[in-house]
Amino acid sequence: MTETIAPPPHALNGRPAAGKAGDFTAPARRPxxxxxxxxxxxxxxxxxxxxxxxxxxxxxxxxxxxxxxxxxxxxxxxxxxxxxxxxxxxxxxxxxxxxxxxxxxxxxxxxxxxxxxxxxxxxxxxxxxxxxxxxxxxxxxxxxxxxxxxxxxxxxxxxxxxxxxxxxxxxxxxxxxxxxxxxxxxxxxxxxxxxxxxxxxxxxxxxxxxxxxxxxxxxxxxxxxxxEGLRKMQAAVRAVSVERPVAAYIVEVCRRTRQEKRLDLGASPRGSMMLFRASQAAAYLAGRDFVRPDDVQRVATAVLAHRCMLSGEAKFGGTDKADVLREAIDAVPVPV
Structure with a gap:
């Protein structure tokens, strides 16, 4: 079960959190x-x-x-x-x-x-x-x-x-x-x-x-x-705050796919970056200006599955790649 992380006071790398002047705040973007x-x-x-x-x-x-x-x-x-x-x-x-x-x-x-x-x-x-x-x-x-x-x-x-x-x-x-x-x-x-x-x-x-x-x-x-409105939203997504423990969680999820024996090819560093971006967008869609681990979990399979390759034995054994990824994600400790 994922625990709730309180909204961080600052954004990653010192950027201001989304919702400041010029950004789409949560009440303005929901409609x-x-x-x-x-x-x-x-x-x-x-x-x-x-x-x-x-x-x-x-x-x-x-x-x-x-x-x-x-x-x-x-x-x-x-x-x-x-x-x-x-x-x-x-x-x-x-x-x-x-x-x-x-x-x-x-x-x-x-x-x-x-x-x-x-x-x-x-x-x-x-x-x-x-x-x-x-x-x-x-x-x-x-x-x-x-x-x-x-x-x-x-x-x-x-x-x-x-x-x-x-x-x-x-x-x-x-x-x-x-x-x-x-x-x-x-x-x-x-x-x-x-x-x-x-x-x-x-x-x-x-x-x-x-x-x-x-x-x-x-x-x-x-x-x-x-x-123009979409470009502003995309800029606001880039400003969604990601705390370092959550970023470490993203990296560990991707690293776990590289260690999985049923996968011949795991997620690359580009996969980590794409999961980072998708998690920011998932948090924005949920009306938040910070990323939680459940945002990562919600999009991880859709972002990583096509970047991974089943081993020959797993493929011909009828293994579902999505199941492998879900097991790998569940094995990574959730940051608190």
């Missing part, structure tokens, strides 16, 4: 967060945990990989998020013949004056849905690496900044591997969170039938936050 949740919950029924994970990644400035079967609402959820934020949204259907230039754009020759003009690709937006990302070749998949890691795209030797905020929501189908190219570990590591929507509960699926009988709920989604 926006609640309305954003309500927008997404009205489109994807019965999935509050998945919605909170998606918002956690958004506020932390990371990207999301949704791995699930077709028809459970992955694309709809991405569109609802884009409409709720009043941001530019582009969707790219990944196919085996898709080229990096189809995503990044390129220079176009103007025969009138012999000049070259850069024509941006669909990646130059705020929210990019990379649908069925594992159906494109590794060369095309790698076009997203720089964008997700550095917020820029290098086209023909010129680094071009992407719009801010920038958020990638990629999907892949784990049930059909025919004609696919599994994402390598280096690219999986660029996603802050991997989540699954799973099939809805029976009652939620019945409600969905009636909700879409006359009009799709997506058409009723209204913007609740603009890009």
């Amino acid at each position: 926006q967060i609640d309305r954003l949740r309500a927008n997404l919950a009205g489109v994807i029924l019965g999935k509050p945990e998945a919605i909170d994970l998606l918002l956690t990644a958004l506020l932390a400035g990371g990207s999301v990989l949704m791995e699930d079967v077709p028809g459970v609402g992955k694309t709809t959820l991405a569109k609802a998020l884009a409409k709720s934020l009043s941001l530019d949204f582009n969707r790219v259907q990944f196919t085996p013949d898709l080229l990096p230039a189809d995503i990044l754009g390129g220079n176009v020759f103007n025969p009138a004056d012999g000049s070259l003009t850069f024509r941006p690709g669909p990646i130059f937006c705020n929210v990019l849905l990379a649908d069925e990302i594992n159906r494109a070749s590794p060369r095309t998949q790698s076009a997203l690496l720089e964008a997700m890691a550095e917020g820029q795209a290098t086209v023909e030797g010129v680094a071009r900044p992407l719009p801010a905020p920038f958020f990638v929501l990629a999907t892949q189908n784990p049930a059909d591997f025919h004609g696919t190219f599994p994402l390598p570990e280096a690219q999986l590591d660029r996603f802050l969170i991997r989540l699954r929507l799973d099939y809805p509960a029976a009652e939620a699926e019945i409600d969905m039938l009636f909700d879409q009988a006359r009009v799709h709920p997506l058409e009723l989604v209204e913007p609740v936050l603009d890009g």
Whole structure:
């Protein structure tokens, strides 16, 4: 059982705690967060945990990989998020013949004056849905690496900044591997969170039938936050206080995955940093300006599972990676 840690008097590295002048204080941000949740919950029924994970990644400035079967609402959820934020949204259907230039754009020759003009690709937006990302070749998949890691795209030797905020929501189908190219570990590591929507509960699926009988709920989604407001929230998330014992807890959780015999690959130091960021966002979503160990526990599996690799023996023995991670997390003493 996790014990409550009192709000710390100062932030990490001497930064002021969130909630000071110029930041989004808890009372000011709750209506926006609640309305954003309500927008997404009205489109994807019965999935509050998945919605909170998606918002956690958004506020932390990371990207999301949704791995699930077709028809459970992955694309709809991405569109609802884009409409709720009043941001530019582009969707790219990944196919085996898709080229990096189809995503990044390129220079176009103007025969009138012999000049070259850069024509941006669909990646130059705020929210990019990379649908069925594992159906494109590794060369095309790698076009997203720089964008997700550095917020820029290098086209023909010129680094071009992407719009801010920038958020990638990629999907892949784990049930059909025919004609696919599994994402390598280096690219999986660029996603802050991997989540699954799973099939809805029976009652939620019945409600969905009636909700879409006359009009799709997506058409009723209204913007609740603009890009400037989101950038301010993301800045406030970075200012959420993390005490050193909690940071040590994050590191120890990641180190425990490296010592787990059922894992051939544990979480890297980048995994520790991503868990740190996600924990700050989880605390912010909960209306607090400091991180508690239960914030870490709430997001740890979604942040670390795709960064770890089961051993061959564990994989063929039917071991669930999420169970391994939960056991590793439970074995780490909780700071008091």
